[in-house]
Amino acid sequence: MGFLSAQDELAVKQQFEQVGGPVTLTVFATELGPETNAQTVALVKEVAALSDKLSVAVLNPHIDREQAQNYGIEVTPAVVVEGARDYGIRFLGIPAGYEFSNLIDSIVAASTGEATLSEDTKTALAGLTENVTIKVFTTPT
Secondary structure (H helix, E strand, C coil): CCCCCHHHHHHHHHHHHHCCCCEEEEEECCCCCCHHHHHHHHHHHHHHCCCCCEEEEEECCCCCHHHHHHHCCCCCCEEEEECCCCCCEEEECCCCHHHHHHHHHHHHHHHHCCCCCCHHHHHHHHCCCCCCCCCCCCCCC
């Protein structure tokens, strides 16, 4: 049994109509890690099957050390969402529950290379003089 109901699949397919270009979802997981590793691989594969513009690569950070280091992955499970280039989008832990809609939105954004930001926000960001890392932490509680 999959993670998504038929109704969920339909809703995701409708959102994926906005996908512009190819997106690769790279999952870093280990067989000996927590159960969420296998669940994350299964969920990402299920999501990717809903669009022919999505592909999945599953890597083990202990074996594929160079790729893990290049993406800055230190824990599993982790999902890298990458469009025409790496925009730095990472999900640590299974992107289910509250994080699922963010995963779908990230896939669409990565496919177009365009963030849906207001003009005021774009202007403020243009004024930055050095690189900034933004980390968002979520929890159901």
